[in-house]
Amino acid sequence: MLKRMVGMNNCPHCGAPIKENYKLCNACGTILVTLSTETTAHINLLRKEIESDPKDVKLRIELGSLYHKNGLLLEALDEYKIAIGIDPNDFDAHSKSALIYLKINDLINAESAFRSALHIKPDSEESLIGLFRVYYLQNKIFEAIVLGEKVLKLKPDNVEFHMLMKNLYRQKGVKEKTFMELQKLEQLVPDNEQVIREIVQYFTDQNDMEGLVRYYQKMEGLKMEDTKLGLTIGKHYYENGNYDKAIQMFNRLLAKDKISDEMRTMLQIYLIFASFDKGDITGTESFISKIKEPFDKIDEPSRKKLALILSKIGTEKINNKRKREAISFFEKAVKCDPDKQYQEILNKTKTEISSAQRNFIRKALFITGSAVAVFIIVILLWNLTRNKIIINVEPPEDLTNLIDGKRIQMVNKKSGVYESPKLFIGSHRVDIAKQGYEKWQAKVNLGFGKNTVVNASLVPIYGLFQINSQPESADVYLNGLFVGKTPYISERIQAVLHKIELKIPGYQIYTTSINLRKDETLDLGIITLKNLACDWKGKIGEDGISYNASFKMTVNQKNGQIKIKYFHQPKDEMTYTGEINGIISNNDFLADGYINCRERNVFYWTTTKKRVILRGKISDDWERIEGKHYAEGLGEKDWWAKREK
Missing domain, CATH: 2.30.30 (SH3 type barrels.)
Structure with a gap:
């Protein structure tokens, strides 16, 4: 580079x-640029040979090609110009200089150079293609088409050239040849979105609905979105009386996530039209309920047609004595088309409903007076035969209350006092359960017109557990509190859910939960705790990125302190080896120190001390470490290692 x-x-x-x-x-x-040693030596050798023979065209072209390959474009161009001055009929000098002119966008000189190359060698594909590209970039449409047709005979399956020819034919206005190029491109790249959309546009311009339907189906298969095209096809189905297909198309478009509010409204309107013309009044009413007001963004012909449909449905409702439902349809009809006729029907219907309501209220008042007295008597009897059970419980929290075998939502009036909902008078069984306590049960008689109070005192239950570890002397924690070392037998503790942890510095933390039973001694056995002492192998860097190297380490460990034999070879001529110290805290891993870096320069090896830092998280199963690796001279990289089996 x-x-x-x-x-x-x-x-x-x-x-x-x-x-x-x-x-x-x-x-x-x-x-003035940095090149490889071999390239620099090659350039200097060619320049010395040219000094000995300045008119050697081949040496000039070879040096120009070397310049060109390494990005010295203007220097290469100078060599090609000198070669042309020596031999004006040298094809390579003209062809190679033309490529550079094209690369630096000097289209006038590129055209001249390609023409000269073709004059010398008329059958040169490279020069013919180059001159075609120049004409295309110069927007010389006629010349580009003439050459492009020759190029396509040489390269009939080249996607780029067909794409360029398609653009040229379009600029010239030759629709048939444009479409032929699109068809050829579809054969070469069948699922290309741009090509398919351009074919769809061609069918749109030609008003070819058969072609549009065919390609819309293909676009859907390729997950290409074009809601506007879908609406056009749906309208085509509707206008030709194929209402089922139209409804299916409009519904499918409405199910899409990203459509504008205006497009959503148009789709809903055409669903109403298609359903109504099909004779599906239920479906039409469903679609009408979903359309959003206002209707001012709908075109006038569609608004008038929608108003007519609304008025017809409203009239049908009136004929079926469903005047209240008819009002909403006529209100929408008036908003769509403020026609005097729709407004008159709406006003008349509202008047008739209002008159009917007044007559109904007069009759209802008479009936209500008689019913109120009966209702009051029923309520009094109902309340006297339904009362509450009030329970005083110790201890007061985290209780499960059952009445007659069913879990009842009790009201906690205050600490330890629970009130049931109202229950019918008679005998009821009350059960109270709490974890770590014996179940309490009693039979309660609920009397007429009063609540019943009961008292419950729950009895606790206890158990024990024992645990050991390998290695022994691990710290034992019960619910986060230190209680002793392994081997450990607990004192009598309440039989509820407990969290047990074993910890040794530099070892994997063991965690479990236990639930004791009454008078039980639970044996958890011998728990083996892992440390890091073993051989590890991994990588520093990331596959496929600029840096990726293998990595090995051997860990010796004592009381949380670790000593690492470290090997890291980032490339063939560099190795990092030595020992570093580290520590482990819970699942955090840290090692830091200076080790030997052996590196080869051009002719000899050197060894220096360089700092290495390893930071990482140990996995829950203590089989893998991953984090960040820093090596002086290489910087910070991602790092991982796993146990060697």
Whole structure:
């Protein structure tokens, strides 16, 4: 890769001014960019040979090609120009200079150079294609089409050239040949979205509905969205009386996530039209209920047609003595089309409903007076035969209350006092359960017109557990509190859910939960705790990225302190080896130290001390470590290692 010396206006070797965009000093020949040693040596060798024989065209072209390959475009162009001056009929000099002119967008000189190359060698595919590209970029449509047709005979399956010819035919206005190129492109790249959309546009311009339907189905298969095209096809089905297909299309479009409010409204309107013309009044009413007001963004013909449909449905409702439902349809009809006829029907219907309501209220008042007395008597009897059970419980929290075997939502009036909902008078069984306590049960008689109070005192239950570890002397924690070391037998503790943890510095933390039973001693057995002492293997860096290296380490561990034998080879001519110290805290891993870095320069090996830092998280199963690796001279990279079996 080339690396330009920044801010250079004069040659650092001889002080001569440097031409703009040049990367080589014309005065002394100093190369102003960083090239590989082999390339620099090759350039210097060719320049010496040219000094011995300045008119050797082949040497000039070889040097120009080397410049061109390494990005020294203007220097390469100079060599090709000199070669043309020596031999005006040299094809390579004209062809290669044309490619550089095209690359730097000097289209006038590119055209001249390609023409000269073709004059010397008329059957040159490369020059013919190059001149075609130049004409295309110059927008010389006629010349480009003539050459492009020749190019396609040489490269009949080249997607790029068919794409360029399609663009040229379109600019010239030749629709048939444009479509032929699109068809050829579809054969070469069958699922290309751009090509398919351009074919769809061609069918749209030609008003070819059969073609549009065919390609819309293809677009749906490729998950290509075009709601506007779908609406056009749906309207085509509707206008031709194929209402089922139209409804299916409109519903499918409405199910899409990303459609505008205006498009959603149009789809809903055409669903109403298609359902009504099909004779599906229930479906029509459903679609009408979903359409959003206002209707001012709908075109006038559609609004008038929608108003007519609304008025017809409203009239049908009136004829079936469903005047209240008819009102909403006529209100929408008036908003769509403020026709005097719709407003008159709406006003008349509202008047008739209002009159009917007044008559109904007069009759209802008479009936209500008689019913109120009966209702009051029923309520009094109902309340006297339904009362509450009030329970005083100790301890008061986290209770499960059952009445007659059913879980009842009790009201917690205050600490330890629970009130049931109203129950019918008679005998009821009350059960109270709480974890860690014996179940309490009693039979309660609920009397007429009063609540019943009962008292419940729950009896606790206890158990024990024992646990050991390998290695022994692990710290034992019960519900987060230190209680002793392994081997451990607990004191009598309440039989509820408990959290047990075993911890040794530098070892995997063991965690479990237990639920004791009454008078039980639960044996958890011997728990083996892992540490990191073993051989580990992994990688530093990320596959496919600029840096990726293998990594090995051997860990020796004692009381949370670790010593690591470390090996890391980032590339063939560099290794990092040595020992570093580290610590483990819970699942956090840290190692830091200076080790030997052995690195080869051009002719000899050197060994220096460089700092290495490993930071990482240990996995829950203590089989893998991953985090960040820092090595002096290489920077920070991702890092992982796993146990070698």
